[in-house]
Amino acid sequence: MDMNPMLLLQLQKRMGLFQEDHPKVMPFMQAVGNMAIEEGTVFAVKVTTADGKVLESNIKLTANDIETINMMKNANN
Known part of the structure; x- marks a missing residue:
């Protein structure tokens, strides 16, 4: 499956915005990934x-x- 490089750049930017708006989500997901899988x-x-x-x-x-x-x-x- 080929990904559009421009789409990947846009997605990276949007993920940055998401993390700014919701700073507790990624640490929570990392904790889940490290301890609960x-x-x-x-x-x-x-x-x-x-x-x-x-x-x-x-x-x-x-x-x-x-x-x-x-x-x-x-x-x-």
Whole structure:
């Protein structure tokens, strides 16, 4: 899969803005990546829309999930 270099630059800039607006997110994600990626860990997500609608979901990590996560982490290095 080829990525557009201009799109990658735009995405990098947007990620910088996101980190400025939400400074606790990346340290949290790093802590999760360092301490909680093991088989059986449950990732739960809850989203509340501006009009109050709640959407929730969760997944229990499997060995396949962990392999995929590790591949994504290694792709950034």
